[in-house]
Amino acid sequence: MHPLSNPTHHRITQSAIAALPGEDREFLAPEADLLIWTYCGFPDMNWHWYGTFAEDPSIPFDRRLPDIRREWEISRYCAWNSLTREGRWYPHWPPDALEATADHFSRAVKTLAEGGYHDALRILGAAVHYAEDCGSPAHAGHIDPPLHLPMERIDRPEMEAAIAIPGYTPRLLGSALETACDGIRERGQKVVAFAETAAGKIRELCEAGEQHEAQSLMVPCAQECARYVADLLHTFCVLAEHARPETPIAPHGCNLIANADLSESDDVPQVPRGWYIHWNDLRDRNGRAGLVASDHSPALMVESPPEQGIHWRTPWPRAARVRLGMRIHLAIRYRTEGPQGSNRCSIRFYTGNTTLVGIFCTDLLPPSEEWCDVGLSAEVPEGASWARVSLEASGGEGRILFRDPRLVRLNP
Numbered sequence: 001m002h003p004l005s006n007p008t009h010h011r012i013t014q015s016a017i018a019a020l021p022g023e024d025r026e027f028l029a030p031e032a033d034l035l036i037w038t039y040c041g042f043p044d045m046n047w048h049w050y051g052t053f054a055e056d057p058s059i060p061f062d063r064r065l066p067d068i069r070r071e072w073e074i075s076r077y078c079a080w081n082s083l084t085r086e087g088r089w090y091p092h093w094p095p096d097a098l099e100a101t102a103d104h105f106s107r108a109v110k111t112l113a114e115g116g117y118h119d120a121l122r123i124l125g126a127a128v129h130y131a132e133d134c135g136s137p138a139h140a141g142h143i144d145p146p147l148h149l150p151m152e153r154i155d156r157p158e159m160e161a162a163i164a165i166p167g168y169t170p171r172l173l174g175s176a177l178e179t180a181c182d183g184i185r186e187r188g189q190k191v192v193a194f195a196e197t198a199a200g201k202i203r204e205l206c207e208a209g210e211q212h213e214a215q216s217l218m219v220p221c222a223q224e225c226a227r228y229v230a231d232l233l234h235t236f237c238v239l240a241e242h243a244r245p246e247t248p249i250a251p252h253g254c255n256l257i258a259n260a261d262l263s264e265s266d267d268v269p270q271v272p273r274g275w276y277i278h279w280n281d282l283r284d285r286n287g288r289a290g291l292v293a294s295d296h297s298p299a300l301m302v303e304s305p306p307e308q309g310i311h312w313r314t315p316w317p318r319a320a321r322v323r324l325g326m327r328i329h330l331a332i333r334y335r336t337e338g339p340q341g342s343n344r345c346s347i348r349f350y351t352g353n354t355t356l357v358g359i360f361c362t363d364l365l366p367p368s369e370e371w372c373d374v375g376l377s378a379e380v381p382e383g384a385s386w387a388r389v390s391l392e393a394s395g396g397e398g399r400i401l402f403r404d405p406r407l408v409r410l411n412p
C-alpha cells in the first residue's frame, strides 16, 4: 500500500467486505486483499508525476514518487490519463463522485461479463474509491485545504477500530445493470447528505484545533461509507451471479512478455508499454533509466544506478499466471558501456495477493561491449500464482542495455 494513499479508504473497504454474506466474500476472495489495500486507492494515485521528483507541495521535495501508476496500469483501470488527457476525469466530490461511482461500477460489471475477473475487480476498486469520497465530510462539504485533510483524518486507533459495521445486511441496489446504476446514485445521495450534515460541526472543531474530538463525528460518516460500499459490492456480486471466470494459465509456445520488441511506447517515449521503472532508492537523483535506440533498435537502458538499484519490471496486470511445478525460462540480451556495478536478471514469483514467494536470478552479468545472451530457468515455487520479470542494475557509473526479452513456459 502506498503511504500517500489515505488509510481511511482502506479501512472502510475492509469493513464493508467483512459485512458481506459468505457467498459474496467467497466470490471476491482471490482479489479481496488487493481490493482493500490497493485498488480502492487507485484514483488518488492516477497522476503522471508518479515516477518523478514532482514539484508538488504535498509531496516531499527530496523524494521520487514510486511509479505505482505504471506498476498497476492505473490510468487504464481509471479510464483517465492525466498526461495525455485521454478518457474522463471525475472530480472526487459530489455530485461528480456519484457519477464516477456509477460509471466505474458499470465498467467493472461489463469487464467481468467479458471474462476479465481481475481487471473487473481493479475497476471496481475505482468505483469503491469514489463511493467513499462521497461520504467524506471534507469532500461532501467541498472543503479546500488547509482544512480538507483534518476534516477526514481518522488516525486515533480506537476511532479506526470503530469504522466497522457488524450486523449490517447489505442491500441490493438494483437487479440489472441500469437499475443498479440508478440505485448507486440514489443511495450515494443519502451518503452525501449524511456527510454534509456532519461537516458543519466537524469544521468548527477542526478550525478550533480540536481535530481529535472531531474524529468521533467523522466515524459515523465512515461507517455510512462502509454500508454504501457493502451495498455496492453486494450488488456487483449478485449481478455477476457469483460466477468467477477462470484466469487462463500461461500458455505454451509463445513469449509471455507483452511488447517484447519494445516497439510500442507508453504515454511517454522513454517508457515502452508493458514495462515500468522500479526505483529502489527514491532519494537518488543520479541514476537514469529509459528507452533508448542502440544499433538502430530500441533497448531498455539503466545508467549510473545507485547501490540499491534501478530495475525494469513488467507491471502486475501483465504478470504471467503460473502454478506449482511449471517451469519457465527467461532469455534476454544485454550489453554494457563503461564501469559496471552489479547487474542481473530475475524471475520473481508472487502469491495472488502479491506477496513475494521466490526470486530466481542469473549470475551477475559480466561486462560486455558486445551484445550477449543470458538466460535462466525456474520452477514455480509453492504458493506462487504470478511471475514477473525484473532487469536489475546497481552501482557503477556506466550504462547497461537490455533487449529481446523472452519468457516461455517449458514443460506441459
Ligand SMILES: [Zn+2]
Binding pocket: 043, 044, 092, 129, 133
Ligand atoms: Zn479521492
